[in-house]
Amino acid sequence: MSNNWSIIRALRQSDLNGYLFVLPYVIFFLAFVAYPLVFSLILVFHRWNIVTPMEWIGLKNFVYLVHDALFLRSLGNTLTFLLIHIPLQIVFALLLAVLLNSRIRLRGFFRALYFLPVVVSGVAVTILWQQLYSYDYGVLNGLLNAVGLPSIPWLVNSSWAMPSIAIMATWKNIGIYIVLFLAGLQNIPGELYEAASLDGATKARQFLHITLPMLNPTIIVIVVLSTIGGFSLFIEPYVLTGGGPMQSTLSGMLYIYNQAFYFNHMGYAATLGFVFALVILVVVLLQRKFIESEPTG
Amino acid sequence: MHSTWRFLLHFTCLLILAGGCSEERQSPEALTGAVDLTYWPAPNSQEVELADSVVKEWNRLHPDIQVRMQPIPVSQSTEEVLLAAIAGKTTPDVCSNIWPGALHEYTQAGGLIALDQFPDFDSIASVRTPRELLQTFRSTDGHYFQLPWKTNPVMMFYNERLLKEAGVTSVPRTYSEFLAAGRKVSRDMDGDGKIDVWMGERDIRPIWWQRLFDFFPFYIAASNGKTLFTHGSVSFGDKAAEQVLGFFQECYRNRYFPRTFFQGGDPFDLEKKATHFAGPWQLAHLQKFVPGMKFGVVPLPVPDDHEGPVYTSGDFKNIAIFGNTRHPKEAWEFVKFLISAQHDLLLLEICNQIPVRGDLLTSPLFAEYFRQNPVMVSFAEQAVYTRGMDSAPDLKEIFDAISQEYEVCAVFGRKSPAQAVLDAVERTQLIVEWNK
Secondary structure (H helix, E strand, C coil): CHHHHHHHHHHHHHHHHHHHHHHHHHHHHHHHHHHHHHHHHHHCCEECCCCCCCEECCCHHHHHHHCCHHHHHHHHHHHHHHHHHHHHHHHHHHHHHHHHHCCCCCHHHHHHHHHHHHHCCHHHHHHHHHHHHCCCCCHHHHHHHHCCCCCCCCCCCCCCHHHHHHHHHHHHHHHHHHHHHHHHHHCCCHHHHHHHHHCCCCHHHHHHHHHHHHCHHHHHHHHHHHHHHHHCCCHHHHHHCCCCCCCCCCCHHHHHHHHHHHCCCHHHHHHHHHHHHHHHHHHHHHHHHHHHCCCCC | CHHHHHHHHHHHHHHHHHHHCCCCCCCHHHHHCCEEEEEECCCCHHHHHHHHHHHHHHHHHCCCEEEEECCCCCCCCHHHHHHHHHHCCCCCCEEEEECHHHHHHHHHCCCECCHHHCCCHHHHHHHHCCHHHHHCCCCCCCCCCCEEEEECCCEEEEEHHHHHHCCCCCCCCEHHHHHHHHHHHCECCCCCCCCCEECCCCCCCCCHHHHHHCHHHHHHHHCCCCCCEECCEECCCCHHHHHHHHHHHHHHHCCCCCCCCCCCCCCCCCCCECEEEECCHHHHHHHHHCCCCCEEEECCCECCCCCCCCCEECCCEEEEEECCCCCHHHHHHHHHHHCCHHHHHHHHHHHCCEECCCCCCCCHHHHHHHHHCHHHHHHHHHHCCEECCCCCCCHHHHHHHHHHHHHHHHHCCCCCHHHHHHHHHHHHHHHHHHCC
């Protein structure tokens, strides 16, 4: 027994420095991750408007959610956004990464240029695009009119608004995915292309049978990151459309924000948050299952 | 051994840091023996200047009750700050930026004291504010938790030049007149196929508070002074609400109002729209940023068959005393000082905002001010015919529901006004029921 105590004591003394090193992160984790997570789980079963005491309401928040047409609408809108945004993101990021991976002039300049929107404030970018998309006075419609085409109601038509936001979000985030694709491209061994060339494979066949399969892990990462990022869609509809027209751009995050900070429905907002987290989990697992089932190499 | 010392050192540092979080500090009262009150005015520069002036005078006259003025901490909204302060028990003693729409949340949290507990409340309040108007600020439990202080009646500003150039000879006062003027004013002036001047414009995003500047004041005007609730029940499902939505639907359908976002600033400042719905704060803005513009102010347009005075919403900001004050009597004395006639004159002079007084246009004290600021006379006349926000819970959510219907019906014309009103009322009843 005394032997055990001396071991524990020795362990404590030797590990004290280590514990002190991890202490700041442990405090941070407990304060900003664990506590909010547990607290929001508690909130799910309560009605709370911040100022009055919490009221236990059991599963009523879930019952309301099941009947809440706006929740379904916001979920549908978010999925619509993902369906447009993810393919756009992958196609254009891959295309640009392949171009930037080849020996072109000013390669470094272009890499920096494509990354620039990522580091610019989301609100600033959104306000800029608001001006570009303006129906009567926007630059885009001005260009369309100049070549004899009619104006497009980018943000003021319920069919156009979400695709418009998806285009903007793709432009804003594409730099990150170009970098990821570039890293993936540079990891593909050159011998594979050499061997394929010797066997007479064209560039297109090399791309389809070497580049794409070898980039599969990168594509999985990008799809997962885009999905999680897409479910967090907030700034763009908040600033551009306020969720309109006719709720067509009311994203899940915007709906949660409105419930929590406009209406002070903290319990319901927490419930929405948990349900959206579950949806993200299911969607990501499904994506992984489908993409990983493809043969690699 | 070193580890033990290091541990003790860290532990001591933590203790010192934790000590810094302590709430117990020696108050100025304990040091000076004077009662110490904190007063939060709105954080805009004019109101801070007014508050500074009033507080200095008070402190000079009352050495035993000292008031500390601190503008409301800047945030997205005053309501957010006050709710956080109530939750954290860090409220001031007195605040003069209470939005009646948020009052229910404050009282529900026990954050405010009833002002009618003071024996002279009735004589003070009803002498200053017409009794009929004062009644509208009474909470459902029969008590007054707020004292109406100032109001900003929403009225219609119009650009004289734009109306004149379009051939509109008299300022539109009814829906038909407004639409007829819209037909003349909204037009393409340079032949590029785009409308350059609009009759009016509203932010088309379905944001709840935008309805405080279109649907809500227009509904009050069309209904002869009704608000959303009557005796605690939803009561806006009527002809007046349909008329308002129908009016805005016509404005958008005929392209008198744009479904667009403007570049480069407010279109009224840029003289791209002929009318604008706002309160007297717009005067100072126009005088500062567009000094050359010739404009006028009239009551909001009303349905053609309207009779009687034209009401509007008042965007009232009121005074309240918070529940955690240790000196309610002294706080009430300060409130009375703040709403005295002399300080109401200062409110007019410094802030261009209308005190909620019945004698604004009759008292000789204010005559000189109105002689020098004739446009403010319109607002003073309108002030008597203003209505505040309902003292009902969940107003933001209710206005959000109205906003959604306004957008579908008025902006995009996808629903008839009757159906939109029906749906808004139904949704409002659901919200009220769910949040009970």
